[in-house]
């Protein structure tokens with residue numbers, strides 16, 4: 001290690017010690033790789049493919065283009081508020097750690113508990129929804145390969161889904177260095193795919209299928225039956241799901257070098273780039289998708305984007321391009337399992353999950369938290385079983401990942417301003433714009449959460465009901481019940497993030513010396529190194 005890198009590593013370790021934790025992970029991620037994690041989890045093109053079924057019936061081209069544009073500005077405000085917090089306290093517990101340190105002592109334990117649970121459920125639901133999207137894409141490829149004679153059943157898609165989740169668990173046990181190196185490959189492939197669609201799709205689309213500008217940018221086709229304005233807001237699920245889980249960068253704070261600067265910039269630039277490229281992709285799709293929206297939604301391929309590709313590129317071209325879509329989606333799933341297992345690990349470190357002492361265990365051979373990786377995999381498979389409840393039920397897994405994460409994102413953002421605390425901004429700070437940006441971001445998250453607790457169509461029955469509210473409400477209810485449980489409940493022992501430095505040294509000598517080092521010049525070192 002050369003001297004400047006060494007200084008950065010020391011500063012990272014000192015800042016972590018100041019926050020109360022000892023260095024347990026290897027700092028294997030460079031700033032570009034931290035960005036890579038956030039960007040590869042956004043996984044732009046494959047993600048847009050996964051949730052296109054949501055924007056298309058709720059407004060068609062206008063919602064794809066303008067819904068994306070409006071929502072991504074709101075999402076950027078969420079990211080900026082989070083980046084400020086991440087810069088001030090880069091620890092892998094992230095949201096939940098911030099909530100605890102920024103809230104009033106009277107309610108900080110309960111709020112941290114709720115945030116920790118929402119964040120854990122949200123990241124696991126992200127794993128489930130990404131891998132489900134991947135399974136659907138694999139089945140779309142089979143359908144296209146068979147000349148559209150094959151249509152997957154729920155059981156077949158679920159089988160592929162389970163195989164994908166299990167393979168991700170194996171990959172995430174192998175060690176962080178391998179995964180870190182792979183991030184750069186993800187980013188490059190991701191961007192190539194985006195340009196293939198932005199440039200290649202319009203070039204390949206037959207004249208008959210090309211739409212006029214007034215159709216692509218102005219036609220509003222509302223098929224699900226909600227009033228138009230409400231349908232437009234429903235289409236926000238697509239960008240909100242796609243540009244989501246950017247707290248993943250925060251969860252690897254303890255594995256990244258120069259975290260106080262690298263983490264916030266990774267969040268903001270990943271959202272910014274995804275917003276712009278994603279908009280361009282949606283515009284390209286809106287121009288090239290033809291006007292028969294019903295046939296896209298009801299095609300035997302089962303995947304509207306695959307059907308658009310098929311109409312433009314033909315069978316072989318689509319299979320070639322689609323295999324990259326599946327590959328990038330698959331990579332995105334492995335990054336998400338990684339981030340989710342780290343969040344679970346951090347929460348178990350503080351004893352809040354059932355079986356925490358079993359989950360908070362670092363495998364000495366791989367130096368990764370193997371037990372939490374398998375915990376995430378098993379819960380994801382259970383969530384995937386919702387697919388058997390009906391064709392709409394799996395939507396709940398998609399909206400669950402958005403709503404649960406928004407609860408976890410909103411609480412620390414609010415806590416920072418409503419409680420008296422000594423929040424010290426890190427190197428990334430919005431200055432006087434902090435409060436206005438936070439108000440915009442929290443309002444957006446509030447509205448989205450209300451919207452996603454309603455069914456996707458006004459005709460509610462068992463198949464169309466919204467399971468988001470059942471699953472999220474159920475888990476949060478149980479977690480609060482457990483918190484207040486007599487004798488065993490968290491209210492009796494949960495004190496938020498537990499410093500593991502004290503565990504090392506009974507007399508606190510490590511803590512003290514680390515603090516002395518930290519107060520010297522940590523901020524300067526962090527800024528200078530960037």
Ligand SMILES: *[C@@H]1O[C@H](CO)[C@@H](O)[C@H](O)[C@H]1NC(C)=O
Pocket residue numbers: 218219220221291
């Ligand atoms: C949108 O396009 C469809 C199909 O061409 C057409 O039937 C509908 O009237 C259009 N709607 C608007 C608002 O232009």
